[in-house]
Amino acid sequence: MSARLETNPGPFGNFSSWRKALSPTGNTGDAIFRVLLSLIAFFVLGIVIAMVWALATDSMMSIRQFGFRFLTSSQWNPISGQFGALPFVYGTIMSSLIALVISVPLSLGIAVFLVEQAPYYLARPVGFLVELLAAIPSVVYGVWGIFVLAPFLRVYIGPPLERWLGWTPFFRGPVTGIGLLTGGLILAIMVTPIISAVVRDVLAAVPSSQREAALALGATKWEMIRVVLVNGAPGIAGAVILGLGRALGETMAVNMVIGNRPEVSLSFFDPSYTIASAIANEFTEATDNLYLSALVELGLILFLVTFVVNGIARLLVWNVTRKTGGVGRAA
Amino acid sequence: MSVLTRRFLLFACITALVPSLAFTACRPGGGTEQSVKLQGAGATFPNPLYQKWLSEYSKLHQNVLIDYQSLGSGAGIKQIQAQTVDFGASDAPMKDEDLKAAPGEILHIPTVLGAVVITYNVPGINQSLKFSGDVIADIFLGKIKKWNDPKIAADNPGVAFPSTDITVVHRSDGSGTSAVFTDYLSKVSAEWKEKVGAGVSPSWPVGLGGKGNEGVTGQIKNTPNTLGYVELAYAVQNNLHVAHIKNSAGNFIEPSIDAVTAAAAASAGTTPEDLRVSITNAQGGTAYPISSYTYILLYKNQKDAAKGKALVDFVWWGIHDGEKYAPDLRYATLPDDIVKRAEAKLNSITANGAPVR
Numbered sequence: 001m002s003a004r005l006e007t008n009p010g011p012f013g014n015f016s017s018w019r020k021a022l023s024p025t026g027n028t029g030d031a032i033f034r035v036l037l038s039l040i041a042f043f044v045l046g047i048v049i050a051m052v053w054a055l056a057t058d059s060m061m062s063i064r065q066f067g068f069r070f071l072t073s074s075q076w077n078p079i080s081g082q083f084g085a086l087p088f089v090y091g092t093i094m095s096s097l098i099a100l101v102i103s104v105p106l107s108l109g110i111a112v113f114l115v116e117q118a119p120y121y122l123a124r125p126v127g128f129l130v131e132l133l134a135a136i137p138s139v140v141y142g143v144w145g146i147f148v149l150a151p152f153l154r155v156y157i158g159p160p161l162e163r164w165l166g167w168t169p170f171f172r173g174p175v176t177g178i179g180l181l182t183g184g185l186i187l188a189i190m191v192t193p194i195i196s197a198v199v200r201d202v203l204a205a206v207p208s209s210q211r212e213a214a215l216a217l218g219a220t221k222w223e224m225i226r227v228v229l230v231n232g233a234p235g236i237a238g239a240v241i242l243g244l245g246r247a248l249g250e251t252m253a254v255n256m257v258i259g260n261r262p263e264v265s266l267s268f269f270d271p272s273y274t275i276a277s278a279i280a281n282e283f284t285e286a287t288d289n290l291y292l293s294a295l296v297e298l299g300l301i302l303f304l305v306t307f308v309v310n311g312i313a314r315l316l317v318w319n320v321t322r323k324t325g326g327v328g329r330a331a
Numbered sequence: 332m333s334v335l336t337r338r339f340l341l342f343a344c345i346t347a348l349v350p351s352l353a354f355t356a357c358r359p360g361g362g363t364e365q366s367v368k369l370q371g372a373g374a375t376f377p378n379p380l381y382q383k384w385l386s387e388y389s390k391l392h393q394n395v396l397i398d399y400q401s402l403g404s405g406a407g408i409k410q411i412q413a414q415t416v417d418f419g420a421s422d423a424p425m426k427d428e429d430l431k432a433a434p435g436e437i438l439h440i441p442t443v444l445g446a447v448v449i450t451y452n453v454p455g456i457n458q459s460l461k462f463s464g465d466v467i468a469d470i471f472l473g474k475i476k477k478w479n480d481p482k483i484a485a486d487n488p489g490v491a492f493p494s495t496d497i498t499v500v501h502r503s504d505g506s507g508t509s510a511v512f513t514d515y516l517s518k519v520s521a522e523w524k525e526k527v528g529a530g531v532s533p534s535w536p537v538g539l540g541g542k543g544n545e546g547v548t549g550q551i552k553n554t555p556n557t558l559g560y561v562e563l564a565y566a567v568q569n570n571l572h573v574a575h576i577k578n579s580a581g582n583f584i585e586p587s588i589d590a591v592t593a594a595a596a597a598s599a600g601t602t603p604e605d606l607r608v609s610i611t612n613a614q615g616g617t618a619y620p621i622s623s624y625t626y627i628l629l630y631k632n633q634k635d636a637a638k639g640k641a642l643v644d645f646v647w648w649g650i651h652d653g654e655k656y657a658p659d660l661r662y663a664t665l666p667d668d669i670v671k672r673a674e675a676k677l678n679s680i681t682a683n684g685a686p687v688r
Contacts, residue, residue, distance in 0.1 A: 285505025
């Protein structure tokens with residue numbers, strides 16, 4: 001919260017102390033407005049706290065039963081009552097990482113094109129189409145993933161990858177078209193419009209004087225774009241965090257193409273599982289209390305994973321901001 | 332009741348409430364008779380039939396408003412235990428400990444039967460394949476890996492199988508379909524029973540998971556050399572290749588609703604008094620081995636006489652007149668013996684000590 005403005009007491013010195021505390025100017029309307037806004041802000045905080053509290057209390061049974069083992073065990077067997085979250089955590093993080101590795105360069109390219117290169121008559125429709133992608137429901141992406149992307153990967157992308165990179169543990173077959181790579185690709189397509197839309201706004205906010213200064217010093221267009229990108233770095237990082245948040249929590253589209261197999265496997269071709277998919281899949285038919293509790297604990301872990309990943313990303317942003325002091329900090 | 336159960340129910344009630352409010356608001360007025368509102372929740376498998384029942388029954392009895400929410404068998408059991416619904420519905424019968432956890436005696440009324448079929452996609456093979464139970468179990472255990480395995484070939488003389496790997500596809504969402512299928516595998520394979528067991532979300536030794544019948548079907552249709560299982564009704568509506576399964580009499584049976592009813596009829600003699608029974612791997616020459624009842628769950632002692640009577644009348648109508656809607660929706664009807672025994676169950680229901688029928 002920003003520092004309170006220094007004000008003089010004004011001509012009316014005898015306001016009651018609570019009103020003064022609420023409004024430095026002593027204006028009743030200001031005081032009401034301030035209280036209202038504070039309530040709205042704290043409401044969000046309250047929801048977050050209530051959610052964590054509900055998740056924690058409901059997963060108590062599972063936490064007591066499995067303890068820390070819940071995070072390190074790969075066993076997920078509702079029949080025998082053994083629950084471990086490791087494959088889900090791995091699948092969630094890996095699919096999101098694959099998505100970012102693909103979508104960040106793509107989004108940067110789109111944004112740079114729209115802001116720096118494209119003529120006006122092209123920038124508007126292309127920008128509009130990219131934003132349209134963000135509005136497609138995720139289940140539609142999932143259906144497209146099963147019927148188009150998965151067969152395409154199986155026939156055209158998987159076999160060459162296996163042939164050339166099969167010696168690494170990451171591209172060992174069999175290639176079924178359904179698996180971690182497909183899940184990551186679907187996510188990449190889903191987060192690209194979000195990241196590129198925000199980055200576009202960030203780049204547009206970089207003052208023209210920066211560009212003109214770079215060009216005046218004899219920079220090429222490429223060097224000028226680099227100056228703009230460095231200036232927009234904090235905002236770009238913010239955009240990536242936004243995309244990452246979407247990728248971590250995405251449920252339906254990933255569910256339909258990732259193969260839903262709770263197993264930690266290094267190969268990107270193998271089926272995997274994400275936390276959000278597991279909850280969506282198993283919640284309705286979870287009858288016994290321990291099972292239900294383990295699913296709620298998965299939710300709690302997703303919350304923590306998102307929190308930690310966002311925290312790390314924020315630290316990175318903070319670090320970059322300190323060095324460059326660029327624009328778009330609020331993005 | 333634990334905090335967890337309460338929270339679960341709260342969630343379930345909210346999801347149930349929103350459509351039910353909209354639904355009742357559109358209904359015509361109840362007429363002169365006292366109107367009764369019944370709420371049910373549970374299994375998704377019989378939902379298309381139950382919705383048909385509700386619409387037909389409401390034409391006959393305008394004063395009875397019934398709402399059924401297909402939230403899943405698990406939710407059906409939870410909600411009948413917590414008495415937040417007038418009737419529950421579940422594909423698998425309730426376990427003993429679940430029955431004990433309920434505040435009163437719960438009756439199981441079977442309504443219709445469904446079956447699970449094996450479907451597959453092998454390029455070049457267009458005829459119906461034949462499978463024995465132990466072969467299916469070995470495929471799902473990952474012991475049979477290739478389509479040209481001698482064990483598969485032995486059941487299918489004359490079929491030229493490719494030497495490709497079998498990709499197994501199973502349900503990833505918790506499902507009664509998986510429960511019936513794994514119950515069958517547990518009966519035909521000791522190894523399956525020991526390593527995996529039966530349940531709505533078993534820990535599958537191999538394979539890809541698809542969400543819902545449509546997810547499994549999507550993956551099978553789009554991936555060559557796959558094999559998986561779906562509901563009979565779904566397979567018929569989508570013209571999938573379905574396998575003939577060897578039953579306990581040694582005959583390969585094509586899945587059909589008549590073969591499912593035959594399995595129920597053949598098991599009627601060994602069906603226990605409370606009608607909670609698994610009929611997978613049933614005896615009988617024409618019985619299809621992977622089939623199961625789906626149940627409506629209700630309390631033996633109803634609190635409200637008017638509601639209790641309306642409820643029992645509705646279920647009674649369902650297992651008699653309602654059965655005629657089942658074949659069109661690809662559900663197998665109850666054998667006569669079981670209808671008689673369900674009638675006796677319904678007649679035993681009381682409200683405040685007096686029988687409701």
